[in-house]
Amino acid sequence: MESKLLAKRIRIDVLKMIHKSGASHIGSAYSIVDILAVLYTNILTYDPSNPNFDERDRLVLSKGHAGAALYAALAEIGFFDISFLDSYETNGSCFSGHISHKGVPGVEFSTGSLGHGVSVAAGLALAGRLDHKKYKVFAIVGDGEINEGSF
Numbered sequence: 001m002e003s004k005l006l007a008k009r010i011r012i013d014v015l016k017m018i019h020k021s022g023a024s025h026i027g028s029a030y031s032i033v034d035i036l037a038v039l040y041t042n043i044l045t046y047d048p049s050n051p052n053f054d055e056r057d058r059l060v061l062s063k064g065h066a067g068a069a070l071y072a073a074l075a076e077i078g079f080f081d082i083s084f085l086d087s088y089e090t091n092g093s094c095f096s097g098h099i100s101h102k103g104v105p106g107v108e109f110s111t112g113s114l115g116h117g118v119s120v121a122a123g124l125a126l127a128g129r130l131d132h133k134k135y136k137v138f139a140i141v142g143d144g145e146i147n148e149g150s151f
Contacts, residue, residue, distance in 0.1 A: 006076055007037035013072035013085055021089035023097055029069035032061075032140055036073040039138065048078035051105035057135050058124050060109050062117020063142035067099035070107065079106040114145035 014029045040046070044057045061070050068088065075082040087093035094103030101107040108124070111117050121139035128135050145151065 001041060001077070003034075003037040003041040006041055006073070007033050009076050010037060010069055010072040013075065013082070014068045017068050017072065017085050017088040017095075020086070023068070023089045025065040025068065025097065028063060028066040028142060031142075032063065032066050032069050033073075035140060036069055040073055040077050044138070045135065046077075046106070048074075048106070051079060055133065055135055058108050058121070058128075058137045060111070060117045060121040060124070060137070060139045061099050061107075062111050062114070062121070062139050063145060064098040064111030064114060064117075065142065065144075066140070067095075067097065067111075070099055071095050071104065074104070074106040080104075114142075115148035115151045117141060117145075119150045 010033045011030065014026065018024070018026050039059065044059060046056050047053050061067065071085060071088065074080065075085050085095065088095040089097050094100065098111065099107060100110045102110065109117065109120050118139050118141060121137050125137040128137065
C-alpha cells in the first residue's frame with residue numbers, strides 16, 4: 001500500500017474510533033499519522049503474520065496518547081482484523097487509550113507512563129547491537145512527555 005493511502009485510511013479509522021468511544025487525543029493521534037504511514041510502507045521491516053520475528057525493526061510509541069493511530073496503522077497493514085478497532089476504549093478491550101502491548105500484535109511496549117519510551121528504545125537498540133542483530137529501533141515522542149519521566 002502507498003503511504004498516502006495508508007495515511008488516509010489511518011485518519012478515517014482514528015476518527016471513527018475516537019468518535020465511537022467518546023475518547024480524546026485526536027490531535028496527538030493525527031500528528032503522527034504521516035510518520036506511521038511512511039515508516040510502515042517504506043522503512044520498517046516487519047511481518048504481520050509473525051509479529052515477534054527476531055529480525056523485525058522495533059517501533060516504540062513513547063507518545064502513548066497517540067495510540068489510536070498506531071492501532072489503526074497495525075490493523076490496516078494486517079496485524080489484526082480492522083473490525084477489532086470497534087472495541088477501542090471499551091471495557092475489557094486490549095485497545096486502551098494509552099498504547100498497550102498486552103494482546104495487541106505489533107505493539108512493542110506499553111507507554112501509559114509518558115517519558116520512558118526513549119530509554120526503552122535505547123535499551124532495545126543496545127540489546128540488538130550486543131546480540132549482533134541488524135534490526136533498527138525507532139521511537140516517536142511528543143512535546144508534552146519531554147517534560148516527564150526519564151527525559
